[in-house]
Amino acid sequence: MQRKVPQLVCPAGSLPALKAAVDHGADAVYLGYRNDTNARNFAGLNFDEKAMREGIRYAQSRRRGVLMAINTFAQPGRFADWQRAVDGAAELGVDAVILADIGLLAYARQRHPELRLHLSVQGSATSYEAVNFVQREFGVQRAVLPRVLTLAQVETVIRNTSVEIEVFAFGSLCVMNEGRCWLSSYATGESPNTVGACSPAKYVQWERSPGQMATRLNGILIDRFGNDEAAGYPTLCKGRFEVGGEVYYALEEPTSLNVLEILPAIADIGVAAIKVEGRQRSPIYVAQVTRTLRAALDELARDRQHFSVKPAWQSELAKLSEGHQVTLGAYNRPWR
Known part of the structure; x- marks a missing residue:
């Protein structure tokens, strides 16, 4: 049976980025508050209430979905802050909230039974048993899978659940448990x-x-850059360190996930949505990635049997990749 192409879910770290995603073909955008309920709470990014209302109006008036990421774990003594974030999302009329915290999932289900719930990648659901648990207990309708599964493992999850499955398609990779960064905490x-x-x-x-x-x-x-090198933002996982007398990327080399060449397989196994990482990135980045993936998905919808990756698409995405390198990540493990 030929399946529909997945939805394209794109990042909105600011109002201009949201508009760029919508204008260039995103089916939905995901965004967050300008506080620590949001796992991309970078200074100068995200939304206050006024910008949030404008962004939601802009997207929904163009029949695009708005997903609110309240995807950090509530801190001791401050659970009410996360509850207020969920209440606010419901009042604003977002199309879904993306949650990881089990207590918060329970609160949202009880307090706002009409609110559509998505399980965040931070929830680290790597099996259909985990996905079915959050569906049974909290009514979760979509789960974002961690970037550690092969395509065959993703297919196994899909075959054994009625929950929609969303996977990452482009952007940075994470060597940690999807945001539960022991390195950043240590430092x-x-x-x-x-x-x-x-x-x-x-x-x-x-x-x-x-x-x-x-x-x-x-x-x-973390690193030293010569005058002829672009100096990257210092994250421990992507630093260069001296090990055994050699200096190299000891944990993870800067590279970006790019699934263009396996888009037909992703569609064929029934993935409901593909997600672009990058709420901390510029509106120009969002526009270029969204435009490229939209073109690829539209081509896939038009002629699945003869789909091929256009060199222009790869060239466009290569410019935006970390270290100008791309990978299929865990989706393809040739050593297995």
Whole structure:
């Protein structure tokens, strides 16, 4: 049976990014509050209530979905802050909320039974048993799978659940448990799931000296860049370290997930939506990635049997990839 193509879900870290995603073909956007209920709580990004209302109106008036990410874990003594975020999302009329915290899922189901619930990738559901549990207990209608499963494993989940499945299609990879970053916590005492940002800006230091730029996180040297190199944002997982007398990317080399070449397989196994990572990125990035993936999905819908990846699509996405490198990530494990 030929299946529909997946929805395209794109990041909106700001109002201009939201409009860029909508204008260039996203089926839905995901966004968050300007506080630590949001796992991408970077300084200068995200939405206050006024911008949130304008963004929701802009997207929904064009028949695009708006998904609210309240995807950090509630902190001790502050559960009411996360409850207010869910209440606010319901009042604003978003199309779904993306949650990871089990207590918050229970609250949303009880307090707002009409609100559509999605399980965040932060929930780390890697099996259909986990997906079916959150459906049974909390009425979750979609789950975002972690970027650690092969395509065959994704298919196994889909075959054994009625919950819609969303997978990542483009953007940064995470060597941690999808945002539960022990490295950031070790270095700074804070992590994406406590303050909503990987390598919080207040701990970042840039040190220029003759011929080079050094980057540090809370005093820890992450990397040194020559004058001819672009200096990346200092995250421990993508730093270059001396190991056994060699300096290299010891944990993870900067690279981006790119599923263009396996889009037909993703559609064939019944994936409901593909997601672009990058709420911390610019509106130009969002526009270019959205436009490219929209073109690919439309081509797939028109002629699935003869679908092929256009060199222009790969060229466009390669410009936006970390380290100008792309990978299929865990979807393809040739060593198995």
